[in-house]
Amino acid sequence: VEIVNEIGRFPTRNHKRGVFDKVTAVGSTRIRDEFRVAKNSCFNCKIQCKLVTISKKHHSIGEGPEYETVVSLGSGCLNDDLDTLIYANHLCNDLGLDTISCGSSIGFAMECHEHGLIKEDVNWSDADKIVQLVKDIAYRRGLGDLLAEGVMRAAEKIGGGADKFAMHVKGQEISGQDGRAHRSGGLTHATSVRGADHLRGLSVIDEIGYPEIGLRRYGEDKLPAALNRHSEEFKGQMVYDVEYFLSVVDSLILCKYGTMYPLCYYFPDIPDILYSLTGVDLFNDEDNLRRIGKKICLLRRAFNQREGKSRKDDTLPDRFLHEPEEEGPAKGQVVNLDVMLDDYYQLWGFDKDGLILPETLDEFGLEDVKKELYK
Incomplete structure (x- = not known):
C-alpha cells in the first residue's frame, strides 16, 4: 500500500x-x-x-x-x-x-x-x-x-x-492500478480478455523497479526505457511476455507470489521442476513451455474474437486517456494506449484491429480455430 x-x-x-x-x-x-x-x-x-x-x-x-x-x-x-x-x-x-x-x-x-x-x-x-x-x-x-x-x-x-x-x-x-503512473499496467487492463484484469499480465519489473531482472529479460539496449513507468516504450513486449508466462503459472496452479510479486521464478526455472514431478519429456523444454503458454493466450483471445471483440474493446476509460494525473510522481501523465497496442499486436501476430491473423493460428496448430473464425 x-x-x-x-x-x-x-x-x-x-x-x-x-x-x-x-x-x-x-x-x-x-x-x-x-x-x-x-x-x-x-x-x-x-x-x-x-x-x-x-x-x-x-x-x-x-x-x-x-x-x-x-x-x-x-x-x-x-x-x-x-x-x-x-x-x-x-x-x-x-x-x-x-x-x-x-x-x-x-x-x-x-x-x-x-x-x-x-x-x-x-x-x-x-x-x-x-x-x-x-x-x-x-x-x-x-x-x-x-x-x-x-x-x-x-x-x-x-x-x-x-x-x-x-x-x-x-x-x-478496474483493479487497484493506474496506467497513468504505470504504463504496462494500463496496457494489461486494456488487453485482458476478461476485462480489467491485473492477474493475467501485470508486469512489476517497471512498476517497482527490478533493473537486474530487466537487463536479463530485455537486454541493455532496451534499458532504461523499459523500466520507466511513465514511458510507453517496450511495454507491449513486457505485457506480452508476462501474459504468456502467467498462463503457464495458472495452468500449473503456481502462486503469483514468487512468479509475479516478487519475480523469483521465470521460464528457465520451470522445466526442471515440472520434469522432476512428472517425468514427461514434453515439459522438460523451455521453448515448448513458452509455446504452450502462447497457445493458451491465443485460445482465450480467439474466444473473444469469435464474440465480436476487437481493438475497439481493448481500451481504457477516458479518465486514463485524457484526464492528466492531478498530483504525485505521475502528475500530468496520461496513457498513450495506441502506441503500446500496436507493439503488443505485432508481437502476438494480430492485425491492426487486434484480430488474430490466420497464419498465426496455423503456426500454433490451431487450424480448427481458424476455420471457426474465418468461415
Missing part, C-alpha cells in the same frame, strides 16, 4: 488520482499492528500471506483485507476508517461479493451523487454508508439493486453522462 502510494499509482477517489493523503490510516503497518490476530496460508506454504483480522467496532473476525480491497473499499471511496473497511471486507467474503467490483461500484455511486446523478446520499468517506451498500448490493435492495449490475450497466441505466465515472474495461471494474 505505502509503496504504490509513493510512486503515485494508488487509485483514489474512483481513480481520479493516484495518491491518498491518508494512506497511513489504511496502510499495512497499521493493519499488522492493530488489527491482525493471526496468519493463514495455502497448504504447506511458509510465507503465510493471508491475514486474519478483527473489526473491534463491528465484532467481526475474518480473512483480509488484501491490497485490492484497501483500494476499492478504502482510498477509492476516500474511506480512512480502517476498522469499518475491514468489516466491509468480511461482509463481502461472507456474502460472496468480489471486493474490487463491489467497492468500485460504491465509489462510482459516490461520484455520480457528487455530480447530481444519484439523489440518495452517497457521500465520499462515509464508512457506514459503504457497509450499508455492501449489504444492499448483496440482497439487491434499493440503490444496491442498481449497483449490483456493476458500473457499466448501472451507468447505462442512470444516463446523463454517468459513463464518465464508470471505471471498467469490457464491463469488468
Whole structure:
C-alpha cells in the first residue's frame, strides 16, 4: 500500500488520482499492528500471506483485507476508517461479493451523487454508508439493486453522462492500478480478455523497479526505457511476455507470489521442476513451455474474437486517456494506449484491429480455430 502510494499509482477517489493523503490510516503497518490476530496460508506454504483480522467496532473476525480491497473499499471511496473497511471486507467474503467490483461500484455511486446523478446520499468517506451498500448490493435492495449490475450497466441505466465515472474495461471494474503512473499496467487492463484484469499480465519489473531482472529479460539496449513507468516504450513486449508466462503459472496452479510479486521464478526455472514431478519429456523444454503458454493466450483471445471483440474493446476509460494525473510522481501523465497496442499486436501476430491473423493460428496448430473464425 505505502509503496504504490509513493510512486503515485494508488487509485483514489474512483481513480481520479493516484495518491491518498491518508494512506497511513489504511496502510499495512497499521493493519499488522492493530488489527491482525493471526496468519493463514495455502497448504504447506511458509510465507503465510493471508491475514486474519478483527473489526473491534463491528465484532467481526475474518480473512483480509488484501491490497485490492484497501483500494476499492478504502482510498477509492476516500474511506480512512480502517476498522469499518475491514468489516466491509468480511461482509463481502461472507456474502460472496468480489471486493474490487463491489467497492468500485460504491465509489462510482459516490461520484455520480457528487455530480447530481444519484439523489440518495452517497457521500465520499462515509464508512457506514459503504457497509450499508455492501449489504444492499448483496440482497439487491434499493440503490444496491442498481449497483449490483456493476458500473457499466448501472451507468447505462442512470444516463446523463454517468459513463464518465464508470471505471471498467469490457464491463469488468478496474483493479487497484493506474496506467497513468504505470504504463504496462494500463496496457494489461486494456488487453485482458476478461476485462480489467491485473492477474493475467501485470508486469512489476517497471512498476517497482527490478533493473537486474530487466537487463536479463530485455537486454541493455532496451534499458532504461523499459523500466520507466511513465514511458510507453517496450511495454507491449513486457505485457506480452508476462501474459504468456502467467498462463503457464495458472495452468500449473503456481502462486503469483514468487512468479509475479516478487519475480523469483521465470521460464528457465520451470522445466526442471515440472520434469522432476512428472517425468514427461514434453515439459522438460523451455521453448515448448513458452509455446504452450502462447497457445493458451491465443485460445482465450480467439474466444473473444469469435464474440465480436476487437481493438475497439481493448481500451481504457477516458479518465486514463485524457484526464492528466492531478498530483504525485505521475502528475500530468496520461496513457498513450495506441502506441503500446500496436507493439503488443505485432508481437502476438494480430492485425491492426487486434484480430488474430490466420497464419498465426496455423503456426500454433490451431487450424480448427481458424476455420471457426474465418468461415
